[in-house]
Every structure is written in structure tokens, then in C-alpha cells.
Amino acid sequence: MSSPTFKPCAETRRHRFAAACRPGAWAATAFVSLFATFASAQEVDPRFLLQPTTDSWPTYHGDYTGRRHSPLKQITPDNVRQMTLAWAFNTGQSQPIKGTPIVVNGTLYLTAPDKIWAIDARTGRQLWQHTHPTNTAFHIGHRGAAVRGDLVYLTTPDCQLVALDARTGKPRWTVEIADAKRGYWCTNAPLIVRNHLLVGVSGDFDNLPGILRAFDPETGKPQWTFYSTPPAGTANSISGGATGGQMWMTGTYDPELNLVYVGTGNPTPVLNGPVRPGDNKWTNSILAINPDNGELRWGFQNTPHDTHDWDAAEVPVLVDAPFAGKPRKLLLQAARNGYYFVLDRVTGKSLLTTPFARANWAKGVDDEGRPIPIVDKEPARDGRLVSPDESGGTNYRSPSFDPATGTLIVSAHDAYGIYFFKPEHGDTGWAGADYGIHGKGILRALDYQTGAVRWSHDLHGGVGAAGVLTTASGVIFTGDSTGNAMALRTTDGKTLWHSGIGRVGNSPMTYELDGRQFVLFGGGSVLYAFGLLPAEGKN
């Protein structure tokens, strides 16, 4: 295993306890004392990732469940009004921040296409940065890094996996994930599961099979490749000739079942349905995969024969909770096709399918819990008015599950688009044309057992870009559609705090250091860290 690399325990622990004694920091004390003993060394090993401490956010989703729910309680509905800027870090990029930073051992890792920065998580001071060589692949966005031991991992637009020394940023090794010349690109934040590093790619503009790959995190040696669709031209393909189904979002993991859950993207050609008859498995599906060998345990397709670009790549959120009176291992997903799905994640069987955003493309739900597409809503020569539009009822922006209220908080989008396809559009890549007509962004709190909307919060504009974070104190952190970071009360969605930092384009995260809870939002291309003011006389 990797060598311990981080700061001396004694000093970290002393600071932490000192901080916990400060007025105003009392709420953090419980967690600090619980975790300080082993958190202080903070070697990011498989055991640590199973039970991350509150002074870290060591993976894209914060933990393996994808719930984006933090046990931190220092910032509460009562005091969040006093939350103020602790520091800001300007990436200097044209593009907004779309990823979630990770934090281990007091260091924050932030990414953008071809870029990674290591930043002091207390102060926002840059420790090092690394720039990947210029390349021609799409630079559309980047979700984040992964860390294990003394290595931090960056995926690049041209589908390279770069392992860097987490302390210095010095590259250790680089391996190819996929051939970018064929049209693959990569935005993915890798998922570490024990001695496997899982990474997926993107590729909608060419007919490319969907691949998820595992690498040895220490050496970069390839371990396995899972295909969600077989290479184009494969005989007797279960996909009906479709390619695509890219697994471009970071999955979640159940260590007891030893299953990784990942959503697959849309089929290609994207809007041309006739050329790829049938359901097109396993596109637009939630898959359970054995991380040790890449074998599919089960699959659930949430849009059979998609013709509208509605990836099922949205976060599969893992929750252990009663369903219809019986304790279950659940998987919740609010999907881009506008439907909310609850599955038994042991078997992959559907427990609930119900819309959470406007959707006019299905005529019902089949016996397996899959919406039944209306054939007449497939893209056509003269155009079809379809809800949701291409950007979907939601998208990659993360939802959050709040256990106290039993709600999944989702950034929803009620939208219409028009979809065109004619044979002249061909059978490669997009193969059609579609246009958004109108959309409205709304945050919705869904009852996890019924999908009923407990409350809604208008995001005042079109589609939102911000994901959602909840904390155990009953606060939601997110952003609106126009340019405000916001804190809302989890019980009813009431606004408690806001700051006009620019449009929040990532999913917020939180951690505590020295007894101070930080909440981070990307506003445009700047990363903002907010917290309560430290007590007078302290830094």
C-alpha cells in the first residue's frame, strides 16, 4: 500500500481540539473528537474511503453513496445568515467550474480541462498546478480528481489518465484510457474502489462503443474494460446496432454487495432511431458492475430506445431505508428523461417509476418499471414537440438525499424542445437536429418512497447548473439559475442565505478544518469558500 505522506498527527490534532473549544465551534466538537484519532494521519486508503472523515471530501460525491449529505452541523438554519467569504480561488479559465473539488489532508484538488490545482483548503493558497499538453479533444468541462495514497489522478480531454504526486504535482505515470482520435473525450472524476481505479469517457459525435475501464491505481496497468454497447458492426449485438452508452459520470459503490453502480449515456446515432431498432441495451441504463472483474451483475434501462439524448448518467444515489414498510437497499435516480426511479439495488428490480419533471414522451410504465416511449415523439422530418428538451428533466448536476426528511432534492427542469430527423441526416453521431424552446429551473424535494413533491423552489430562470448539498443541520446549499449561491431550509425549501457570486456551475461540497466548516461553490470560474466568522482574535 502507499506510504503515509501527510502532516504530523500531533499538530493537526492539537489545532483541532483548540478550535473546537472556541465559542461558536461547539457543534463541530462531537465529530472532531470522534474522528481526530485516526483522521489526523489521513492516509487515503480503501478503509478511509469507506468511512471518510468530516475534515475531508475525498471523492467526487464525498463518499460512496452519492447522497451528498454531510454530517457537519456547525452551520445551521439559525446561523447560516452570518456565513461569509473565507477565501476565493480564481482559476483564470474561460470556462466555469463544473467539477466538485476533493479535499484530503488539508489540501484541496480542483480540476478543469487539462488542469489540476492543489490548494490549501484552509486559505485558498495555491500549492501547485499541473497543465496537460494542448490537445484537440473537446474541452467542455471537467468533474474532478481522485486521490489514493500519495497519488492524485487527473483525466484529460484527450483521454489520458495522469497520476501525479499529491504533494508536489509531479507526474508519475500516464496511461491512455481510450483513443481520442476516434472521437472519445473525457471529463470524468475517477472512482477508486480498493485496488481499482474506474474511469469512463464521453463520445456522442461519433458511433463509439460505451466503455468503462479499471486500472491499477498504483501502476496504471489496465485491469478490465466493460462495454455497455458492443463495437459497431458486432454481429447479433444486444444493442440492436446502437453504439454509445458512455459512462461519463462517476458512479457509486456498495461495499457490502461489492457492486459499483453507474449510469450509461444515450445511444448513437443520437436522434436517428430507425437505424438501431429495439431497446438498445445497455444505453440509458443503470448498471451494477463487479469492480473486481468488470462483470455486469444486473442492468435496468430507464429509457428504452432513446432518441432524445437523455443519458441515464445521473447519480445513482444509494440509500438504506424502508420501502413500503420493509427495510431495503435502495437506489434512487432522478433521470434526464424526467422520471424518478427507485430500484432494489441488490436485484435491480424496479420499486417505483414516476415523473418528477414535465415529460410528454411516454404513454405509461411497463411491467419492468420502464417508461414506454410514444413512437410519435421520436424525432421526425416535420419536427416533434417533446418534453423534456435535450438538456433534460435534470442532468449531471448532483441531487442530494437528506435522511432526516426522507427527501431527494433535485434541480429539475420543466422544458420543451423540438426534435427533427430525416434520413438525409445520416447515421453517424448526432444524426438529426433539435432545439430547446423553453425551460424553467425548479428545485424539487421528492419523497423518496413516492416521488411526491414535498416542496418546490423556483430557481428564477432556465435550467439550473448547480448541484445540491445537504447537511445534518438541516441546510441545503445550491445555486439559482441567474447568479446566486443559496442556502435553503431542508424542511420547506425556504431561503436562508444567498450571495451573488455568479452562476453556480458545480455541485457544492463541505468540510471542516480547525473546527471551522467551509462550504464551497464554483461561481463562474472562481471557487468560493464560505464559513462562519472565526471567533475574535483568531484567524
Place this chain on the structure above:
Amino acid sequence: MPRPSLVPLLATALAGICLSPTLRAAETAAPSQASPASVPRPTTVVAQEFPAAQVDAGRVLFGAQCGFCHGRDAFGGETGPDLTRSTLVASDVRGDKLAPHLRAGRIEKGMPAFTLPDDDIAALVAYIHEQKKRADSAVGGRRAVDPSDLQTGNAAAGQRYFANACARCHSPTGDLAGVATRHVGLPLLRRMLYPTPGGRDDPSRVPQTVRVTLGNGQVVTGKLAHRDEFTIALLDERGWTRSWSTDRVKFTVDDPLEAHVEQLAKYTDSDMHDVLAYLQTLR
């Protein structure tokens, strides 16, 4: 998602021909069309040649920075317009219009401001012009929606539908008189469904008007400039922007386009094609 616009000058072609009863041609530029494939590609004003090396450098940059939205070939992508059909590109001479546009971006549409060195900007300009040349010499448009594709409706049925659903705000002899001579094909369909294809922030949007009552009882009215949960802003009659915290004033917003949003949930596809067929008779 980004809906970048390189085509504010599309105004000259499409100026002020919105379905709205209130928008006037002089008021503002017409919005971008994501891929106005049903209008002829505008002619480049000045033929321009670029060194092959510069075009190649531009291809690399374009693919990485612009390709996801505009397509690797600049012929239009997932969310961005076909640049070979852009009037801005057609009117550009060696970057005199494109370069400032790239540097400024269209932030509200999701197009970032590019902070690139002059050489890179020049390379992007060279590549875009080269692709336009290529498109001009090619036959057909692979992502095109042609006006002839849209002729499946029944104008008589559309007229009946119009009388019930649209006539409250629109008149075939008033605001919509001759609409089919100003718009054809996809742009007409998109404007029919929602008259501001650029969305809420489109400068050609039919103005929402707002009436703000201040704490002292004074009333201020104007065009809505911004609204979110925390701030209401308007343009007053002298063109000044005035803004207030929403918790300090009372206000009402009149948005004539809300009726179009409601209508989206009511149209069947054949209603939509019928109404389009009817609008096409208004010449």
C-alpha cells in the same frame, strides 16, 4: 447549456419580425437562430485567404475550445449555431468583427469570453472562414431543417386553432400581417412556439414590463431588466437601470410570453403543424 450567438447582426436579415404584437424592428437586433438552416447561407463580403498552417492551428483550437457547442467542423453542434450560416462570420474581414466577439463572449448565452493570445484568435478566425468556404461549396446541409420538411399541417385547421388559442393576443391582419414574408421554415416555427429563441435573456425578447411600488408609495414602471429571488431591476423611461431588493418593494411583472409557455403543454404535434401551416398563409 450554452446557446452561444455569433450573430447579433442577423438583425439585418430577420430584424424585428417577431410574432409579438409589441416588438418593433428598430427596437433591437433579432436573436440568434441555433441553426437557421432554412435560410440561405449569407455571402462572405470579402473573399479571404489564410495560410494553411494558420488554418491547421485554428482547427486544433476550434476542436478543443468551440467544437462541443458549434461542432468540430463549425457546422453547428449539440447546443451552438452553425457558424457557416452566421451573418457575423459572413461580414467579418480577417477578424475585425469575430475577434472582439470572441474576446467578449456572450456570457448570458453560455459562450465564454476567450482570453487567448492574438495569434490564437487569428487562427480561430482563419479556421472559421475556411469552414465557411467549404460549406459554401458543398451541396446540402447535413443538419438542415428545410422549409419543405415542415409542410405537413392543415392551414384551415390551423386557422381554427389560432382563433381559439392565439387570437387573444395576436391578429392575422395586425401584428402578424405578412409574417410569412419575414420568416420561413424553422425560424418561423421556433418563433411561433416561443418568440424569443435566445431565451429569457435574449435582447429581442418581447419586453416584460414591471411595476414597482416603493416603500414611500412612489410607483416606478419600466422594462424588466433582471429578476431573481432577491433583486428586481428595470430600465426606466430614460434608460437608467434601477434595482431594488425584492423584500423592500412590492412589484408586479407582466410577461406576455407566459401564454406561449402555457401553450407548449397544450399543442399536439398536429396542432403545431396546423398553426404553422396557417401562419404560412399570412403573406
